[in-house]
Amino acid sequence: MSAAGLQGRRALVTGAGRGIGAAVVRALVEEGVRVVATDLDGAHVEELAGELGERVTARRLDVTDAAAVQAVVDETETELGPLDIAVNVAGILRDAPVAELTDADWAAHFAVNTTGVFHVSRAVSRPMAERGRGSIVTVASNAGGIPRANFAAYAASKAAAVMFTKCLGLEVAGRGVRCNTVSPGSTMTDMQRALWTAGEEEASVRRVVEGDLASYRTGIPLGRIADPSDIADAVVFLASDRARHITMHDLYVDGGATLRA
Template structure:
């Protein structure tokens, strides 16, 4: 991909303070975009912004609809028309479904689903009025295949996935494309929080699979790096994917057998 493809483009990336969101922000900057990096963690954003003047940090809680609307309006005023939105903000509250607390369930949906709605609505209406734009939501392969101990996360990602596809259908005639990238196990802080202290053994279990947890392994034999997911996101945001919309691209090393 040539750097000129995103040269001068304005992109918004939520969850940009760490993990996949940070990798997406870096990848878009490398392709020439100016990135409004959104996260609740001001310290993490400061570190990302220190890497490049093309990163414009925006401390924002995507669960606050009024704050999102105001932030998007300010971004367009200061940076120009937003051409790309990447919804990468996400939280994980693991645990058996019958033991999940109301607060855990609500927070998971507030960030993973409602946050996608807030940002996509605020940016999507502006893109539609201009007749162009690309929205990419970072989902999860857990949205399509049940995972023990991940009911809230999987359900919230499934909701975000279907919302993005419906949005893509509604905005297609306006020239706005909406797609999903669904990662499997990826080497991020969220993933490592599930592993405990023995990360080497935990990583091996993920790759090999766990019949006791009704989970197949990863046929490609490796955990994804955040950059692997970022590459897929950048492709779907680019003009090289100009005839792709409402697509859900699994980037999981074959872990779900694309069930």
């Protein structure tokens, strides 16, 4: 029996090919959820579906393409049944000081991290609201709540995604749809490793955990970098009926790194 009470429900997850997205798919499948796993890299979600079996349907999806998003949602609702859960995980990070940030990189952050969330949430919230039930969870970042050097585009796009999700939550609360965000801190993913110097993983982990005074970055009070499953567990909770009286909430899962600034 599903510990979270999600047995038999259906979910759409973006950015599911690896990292947090893949962990969310695994966690939902463990709870008995049928998942449509989407990613710009179709090969990765096909591999995930092969690993997890018939409860996972793989679809290539570019969340910046509104028509493609709507098509996947329509197809899912027709072939698998009404969506109960949607999880926005797809995101990009290209770190650079503002003075060196290109127009293209700025636009790309918002296209994926913010507009992608808008496209998916709009598409799924319409039928959810008509049915009077549903849960939308957006994976944002603790960078959306505290300034970070070289992260201006990423942080701004994630902060925008949080506020968008809260506004949507207010609009659909009266129709039984809950909208929440999970804001991870440093998590052991490919995105995290891409920020480190090659061959210095141990030293890089230590810098993240201990903090960096030169960049005005606090450490992690709990003394560890998150595993993707830590974030997935928070997503599953917010998606479940155990969080039935929670909406428009931003849950930080960062080991205390931001001191909840």
